[in-house]
Structure formats: structure tokens, C-alpha cells
Amino acid sequence: MNEAERWLETVEALPDHAGCDPAELALDEGWWDQIRALYALTDEVVMLDNGYWGAMANPVLQAYQQATVTVNEGNAWFGRRTFPALFEQARAQLAQVLGVASDEIVLTRGATEAMQLLIGGYRRLAPGDGVLYADIDYDSMVSAMQWLQQRRGVEVQRIALPEPFDHDGIVDAYRQALARYPRTRLLLLTQVNHRNGMLLPVAEICALARAAGVDVVLDAAHGIGQVDTPLRELGADFVGINLHKWFGAPVGLGAMYVRRGRVRDLDPYMGEPDNDDIRTRLHTGTVNFAACMALPVALALHQRIGVANKRARLLRLRNQWLDALRDDARVQLLASADPRLSSAIAAFRLRGQRDMDANAATAERMLVQSRVFVVAREGLASGACLRVTPGIFSTPTQIDALVQAVRAVAG
Incomplete structure (x- = not known):
């Protein structure tokens, strides 16, 4: 039995929530206390900046630590x-877990x-074509989209989404933006x-x-893992995913999704073969x-809790x-x-506090006065704000x- 299998047994021992309504389970403090007990968290502050990355639960952390020992002991023999x-x-x-093919x-x-990789490598752009992004x-x-002007000779357009925002x-x-910029060929969307x-x-x-006739490149860093819409139902052929946020994997893990049949619409990575193997579009060197060895434990815990239950609790x-x-x-x-x-x-x-310095100062006052930790963010057309992100x-x-x-x- 390897380390991942051993810690998977710990995950399987968690209380079963099968058949529970997510909205009802979201109110069951006893059940969520058991989930909270899986985490070794600081009590120095009220941590409400959990959007930076998600803490590893103890089974994931322990699998990660033991895997580090295994890798160090085995060295190249193990690695190869x-x-x-x-x-x-x-x-x-x-x-x-994502409902797609390997x-x-x-x-x-x-x-x-x-x-x-998706934005910079997208090769179906010609000089004079347009790319589009939003203030969110x-x-x-955004920097990668703007860089396409130099790399591909395209026109870069930015829109500001309305506030207060509503679905329609x-x-x-x-x-309206797609109609206003008919030469758009690539659209950046951010799921959350x-x-x-x-x-x-x-x-x-x-x-x-x-x-x-516009391709979408989807930033799902904050979406997949806390939103229960299956990946394929989103309709985007090119998606970037984080695994160390809402999946609770070790820091430094993410994923790139390219729908089958679309790989050749991306440049191969620096001399890699130009074929249909998605692995030719990325070369990280030694990982x-x-x-990676602890990822299966994080995924198992994610599924054991249930993404619909995560979403209901977070909301x-x-x-x-x-x-x-x-x-x-x-x-x-x-x-x-x-x-x-x-x-x-x-x-x-x-009210009236729209610049970054003022919002950062407010965040600092909240920390000093109340030991509540939130983070200031800028970039919205309407001004800076303070972001609040609870965790499960x-x-x-x-x-x-x-x-x-x-x-x-x-x-």
C-alpha cells in the first residue's frame, strides 16, 4: 500500500453524507465541525482570505509529508x-473527477x-483580429491578453461589467461587446x-x-472545485484550473484542459512535437x-465532502x-x-472609499482592532474593494x- 492509498482510508472513514440535501447539510454545524477537525488552522486571526489558496486537510498534508520522505529516500531510482x-x-x-478524458x-x-499557456499559445489569431477581456x-x-498585441498583432479591447450586476x-x-467588436476571435472569461x-x-x-465564431479561454481558478457545474457543461474548449484553492491540494498544482480535437490550435511548447498530445503544449521540467502523489487524497476528500455540499456551505x-x-x-x-x-x-x-490605499488601510484596521483578516483588491472599474473569502x-x-x-x- 502506497502513501496515497493509506491516507485514502482515512478519508473513507469520514461520516457519510449520502442522500443529504446540500441546503440542509449546510446548516448542520455538527457535521461541519467534523470537517473542520480535519484542518490544523491558526487561531491567531479570523482567516477570511481563503481565496489565496486552500489549506490542506490533515490527511492530504500527511500524505504530502510522507511522499516527500519517500521521494527523498528513493531519489532518482524512485523518480524514474x-x-x-x-x-x-x-x-x-x-x-x-472533472468528467473529462485523461x-x-x-x-x-x-x-x-x-x-x-492557453492565451499565449492560441494560434488562431491574425493581425487585425480582436481579443476581449473585462475589468473583473x-x-x-489581462497582461497575457494585452501581450497578444505584440505577439499576434491583434487589437485588445476591455469592457467594464455593470454594477450592481444582475444575470441578464x-x-x-x-x-453587446461581441456585436461592438465584430473582429473578436478570442474572449477571456473568469468563472468566479x-x-x-x-x-x-x-x-x-x-x-x-x-x-x-469566437473561442473562449476560461479562467476557472476560483470556480471548479467550489461550483458544481460540470466542466463540459460550461462550453469552453480551453480552461485553466487551480487545484490548490478549492480542491485543497498542495500549493503548486493546477491543470490545463483542452477539449479533444483543439490541441493543434495551440502552439507546441518550445520545440515540442506539433501533434494532438496535450502534453506537447507544456514542459515544466522536474515536477x-x-x-502530485498527494493529489489523489485531496481529490478523494473533495468527493467525499461533495462539491454541491461545499457550495451550499460556502454560500x-x-x-x-x-x-x-x-x-x-x-x-x-x-x-x-x-x-x-x-x-x-x-x-x-x-461608502465613498474607492482607492486602493484607503481600502488597504481599512483592512489593516480590521486586523489590528478585531483580528479579522481580509484583503484589499483593485482593478474593478468602480474602484478598489475588500474581499471576504470563507472556507469550508x-x-x-x-x-x-x-x-x-x-x-x-x-x-
């Missing part, structure tokens, strides 16, 4: 003889690497954005793009052996603080009440502490 099969097993298990997935060091998109992806308004904003946490109606926007915690502050005139909430647009992440700003191990008591901290800094 034993590890390749374990790596492919991890890749196959990830594909199974030959459509390759492991990366994170969503940023995957997205940069992640900085590194968001879809219409993309519909890292600024205000809006969950885009990706499938509907992808359908609009497809009808207009983090131990992280329960999100809605707790939003509902408590909704009628506070001193606070501007950057979040929709529509569950179709909702994720674990939401944001706020104090967060508690209603911690959310109450957040509400009190916001009220205290609002004056």
Missing part, C-alpha cells in the same frame, strides 16, 4: 522507475501557468472572479461567443513529486455576513443576491466577528 505511473494515475483521477488534461503548477479578470490573464445585465454586456466573487453565467456567454457563510450588513448605509456591498451569480467570495467597500472550515462565529469588525471600522 516508480513515479511516472503514480503521476499518470493522479492525472487520470483528476480527469475522472488526454484532455495536463497538470500544471497553477491556473496562471495554464492560462498563460485576473491581472496576469451581465449576459447582455457580453452580447477574485475581486467581487461574481459567478459568471459562463455557459450562456460561451454560447453567444460560439455563435459569433513537485510529493504534491450559507457568505450570505450570513451579506444579510447582516445589507441595510447598513455606511457599507457598499459588491455582491448579488442571485445564487446564479454567487460564490464563496464577495466584497464590500465603505470557517464557522458562523467567525462570520459574526467579521460583521462586528466591519461595523467598527465604518464608524
Whole structure:
């Protein structure tokens, strides 16, 4: 029995939730206390910046630590003889969890690497073509889209999504943008954005793009793992995924998805063969052996908890603080009440406080005064904000502490 198999037994020993309604389970504090007990978390602060990366649960951490020992002991003998099969097993298990084929997935060091490969490598662009992104998109992806002007000679267009946002308004904003920029050939979408946490109606926007002859490259770093829409149903052929956020894998793991038949629409990686093997579009060199070996345990725990249950719990915690502050005139909430647009992440700003320095100062005051840790984000057309991100191990008591901290800094 290898390390992953040993810790998988620990995961299988967790309480069974089969047949439970996710909305009801989201309110079962006893069940979530058992999940929380799997994590060794700091009590120095109320940690509400869980969007940076997701803490490993103890079974994953222990599998990772033991795998590190195994790799170190076996050295090149292990790396060359034993590890390749374990790596492919991890890749196959990830594909199974995502509901796609193994030959459509390759492991990366994170969503940023995957997205940069997809954007930079997209070869169906000619000078004068257009690419399009929005103000909610992640900085590194925006930089990659802008870089296409130098690399491919394209025109880069940016749109600002409306606030307050609603489902039909968001879809219409993309519909109008595709009509306004008819030469668009590549559209960047972010399933769940890292600024205000809006969950885009990706499938509907992808359908609009497809009808207009536009390919979508989807940043699913914050989506897949906490949103229960199957990957194939999103309608995007090119997707970047994080595994160290909502899947709880070791830091430094992500994945790139390319729908079968689309690999040749990407440049091969620096001299790699130009064929249909997705692995020719990435070459990382020596990988983090131990992280890859611990991935099956993270995936097993993810499935044991259930993505629908994760989503219901995270929305329960999100809605707790939003509902408590909704009628506070001193606070501007950057979040929709529509569950179709909702994720674990939401944001706020104090009324009139739109610049980054002011929001960063507010975050520092919340930390010093109340030991509540949130993070300031900028980039929205409407201004900077404070992002709040609970995890599946967060508690209603911690959310109450957040509400009190916001009220205290609002004056």
C-alpha cells in the first residue's frame, strides 16, 4: 500500500453524507465541525482570505509529508522507475473527477501557468483580429491578453461589467461587446472572479461567443472545485484550473484542459512535437513529486465532502455576513443576491472609499482592532474593494466577528 492509498482510508472513514440535501447539510454545524477537525488552522486571526489558496486537510498534508520522505529516500531510482505511473494515475483521477478524458488534461503548477499557456499559445489569431477581456479578470490573464498585441498583432479591447450586476445585465454586456467588436476571435472569461466573487453565467456567454465564431479561454481558478457545474457543461474548449484553492491540494498544482480535437490550435511548447498530445503544449521540467502523489487524497476528500455540499456551505457563510450588513448605509456591498451569480467570495467597500490605499488601510484596521483578516483588491472599474473569502472550515462565529469588525471600522 502506497502513501496515497493509506491516507485514502482515512478519508473513507469520514461520516457519510449520502442522500443529504446540500441546503440542509449546510446548516448542520455538527457535521461541519467534523470537517473542520480535519484542518490544523491558526487561531491567531479570523482567516477570511481563503481565496489565496486552500489549506490542506490533515490527511492530504500527511500524505504530502510522507511522499516527500519517500521521494527523498528513493531519489532518482524512485523518480524514474516508480513515479511516472503514480503521476499518470493522479492525472487520470483528476480527469475522472472533472468528467473529462485523461488526454484532455495536463497538470500544471497553477491556473496562471495554464492560462498563460492557453492565451499565449492560441494560434488562431491574425493581425487585425480582436481579443476581449473585462475589468473583473485576473491581472496576469489581462497582461497575457494585452501581450497578444505584440505577439499576434491583434487589437485588445476591455469592457467594464455593470454594477450592481444582475444575470441578464451581465449576459447582455457580453452580447453587446461581441456585436461592438465584430473582429473578436478570442474572449477571456473568469468563472468566479477574485475581486467581487461574481459567478459568471459562463455557459450562456460561451454560447453567444460560439455563435459569433469566437473561442473562449476560461479562467476557472476560483470556480471548479467550489461550483458544481460540470466542466463540459460550461462550453469552453480551453480552461485553466487551480487545484490548490478549492480542491485543497498542495500549493503548486493546477491543470490545463483542452477539449479533444483543439490541441493543434495551440502552439507546441518550445520545440515540442506539433501533434494532438496535450502534453506537447507544456514542459515544466522536474515536477513537485510529493504534491502530485498527494493529489489523489485531496481529490478523494473533495468527493467525499461533495462539491454541491461545499457550495451550499460556502454560500450559507457568505450570505450570513451579506444579510447582516445589507441595510447598513455606511457599507457598499459588491455582491448579488442571485445564487446564479454567487460564490464563496464577495466584497464590500465603505461608502465613498474607492482607492486602493484607503481600502488597504481599512483592512489593516480590521486586523489590528478585531483580528479579522481580509484583503484589499483593485482593478474593478468602480474602484478598489475588500474581499471576504470563507472556507469550508470557517464557522458562523467567525462570520459574526467579521460583521462586528466591519461595523467598527465604518464608524
